[in-house]
Amino acid sequence: MKTPDFDIKNLIRPNVARMKPYSSARDEFKDFKENMVFLDANENPFDNGVNRYPDPRQATLKSHLSTLKRVPVNQILFGNGSDEVLDLIFRAFCEPQQDNVITLPPTYGMYGVLAETNAVGNIEILLNTNFEPDVNAILEAIDAHTKLIFLCSPNNPTGNRFDDQTVKKLLENFNGLVVIDEAYADFSSAESWSAQLHNYPNLIVTQTLSKAYGMAGIRLGICFASAEIIDVLHKIKPPYNVNALTQKSALKRIMDERGVEKEIKIILEEREKLQKTFKNVPFVVKIYRSEANFILAHVDDADKRYNQLLARGIVVRNRSKQPLCENTLRFTVGTPEENKKLIDVLKKLD
Ligand SMILES: *Cc1c(COP(=O)(O)O)cnc(C)c1O
Numbered sequence: 001m002k003t004p005d006f007d008i009k010n011l012i013r014p015n016v017a018r019m020k021p022y023s024s025a026r027d028e029f030k031d032f033k034e035n036m037v038f039l040d041a042n043e044n045p046f047d048n049g050v051n052r053y054p055d056p057r058q059a060t061l062k063s064h065l066s067t068l069k070r071v072p073v074n075q076i077l078f079g080n081g082s083d084e085v086l087d088l089i090f091r092a093f094c095e096p097q098q099d100n101v102i103t104l105p106p107t108y109g110m111y112g113v114l115a116e117t118n119a120v121g122n123i124e125i126l127l128n129t130n131f132e133p134d135v136n137a138i139l140e141a142i143d144a145h146t147k148l149i150f151l152c153s154p155n156n157p158t159g160n161r162f163d164d165q166t167v168k169k170l171l172e173n174f175n176g177l178v179v180i181d182e183a184y185a186d187f188s189s190a191e192s193w194s195a196q197l198h199n200y201p202n203l204i205v206t207q208t209l210s211k212a213y214g215m216a217g218i219r220l221g222i223c224f225a226s227a228e229i230i231d232v233l234h235k236i237k238p239p240y241n242v243n244a245l246t247q248k249s250a251l252k253r254i255m256d257e258r259g260v261e262k263e264i265k266i267i268l269e270e271r272e273k274l275q276k277t278f279k280n281v282p283f284v285v286k287i288y289r290s291e292a293n294f295i296l297a298h299v300d301d302a303d304k305r306y307n308q309l310l311a312r313g314i315v316v317r318n319r320s321k322q323p324l325c326e327n328t329l330r331f332t333v334g335t336p337e338e339n340k341k342l343i344d345v346l347k348k349l350d
Pocket of ligand 1: 181
């Protein structure tokens with residue numbers, strides 16, 4: 001089951017392997033006790049709730065998330081959104097001007113942007129017409145400098161979750177790292193790939209509080225991987241990348257499991273309702289099955305329908321410029337009231 005010849009040491013950039021991490025005041029002394037006097041970090045001593053630097057390892061939040069997601073604490077890293085986590089992965093493993101990554105359009109735009117920013121090649125292998133990865137084409141495209149393959153599952157903007165056997169084939173036949181972006185995993189009934197970390201040393205799973213947890217504004221991204229991979233990412237992350245207010249509100253939210261579940265349930269019911277409605281809208285040619293909180297719809301004329309909706313105060317995403325997505329609109333599932341408004345408008349458009 002394990003990937004043959006996989007050794008994380010072969011993937012780490014030499015400068016990253018050599019470097020020592022910045023050691024912050026809170027890294028050097030973390031043995032907190034009541035009534036201690038902290039004169040080590042040049043903070044303003046007057047308490048206003050945020051005058052102290054935040055915990056660079058986010059211990060409290062991590063231990064709660066560890067229990068919730070059943071992943072050991074030393075296999076978790078947090079970032080300022082998953083966008084920062086993805087950027088750290090690039091910077092730890094991809095040598096600028098030399099290495100490359102494989103991405104599978106139509107997919108999340110940030111992988112390509114991050115490749116560009118980090119001067120890393122981006123080999124694009126289109127999904128097939130069922131929006132599944134083309135394993136043979138991907139395996140053929142891999143060369144000596146391919147470090148990462150990005151799988152977004154459930155995929156944005158198509159909404160489908162990739163077939164398990166397909167993902168397994170990639171994990172088992174690639175000696176670089178497979179990054180599975182599970183931003184929408186909480187809307188899918190399938191088990192997270194994080195449960196397979198012990199089987200695949202080359203697996204990285206990312207999640208976020210931005211979607212199902214309803215906290216896009218606080219910026220908290222999550223990375224699950226082997227302890228060795230997490231150590232490397234820890235070494236290069238800015239020490240205070242997750243601020244005190246974010247740690248505090250994230251903790252409060254993940255402890256309210258019932259509240260989160262209730263909202264997810266409503267969103268899933270609304271998704272079904274919207275899917276049924278779309279089937280009866282004359283200008284909708286096809287809708288794609290979704291395991292996320294959005295629906296991709298193939299319409300007769302995306303620009304026209306986009307503008308009609310906009311004129312009635314409804315903003316959707318026109319994905320037509322993405323390959324395989326000609327004349328598609330992506331609808332995020334809103335509140336029941338918002339969806340009702342959408343349905344009313346859709347019924348009246350001609
Ligand atoms: C929305 C989204 C994210 C979220 O990124 P954050 O930086 O955590 O807000 C990540 N990946 C995909 C595919 C997304 O659609």
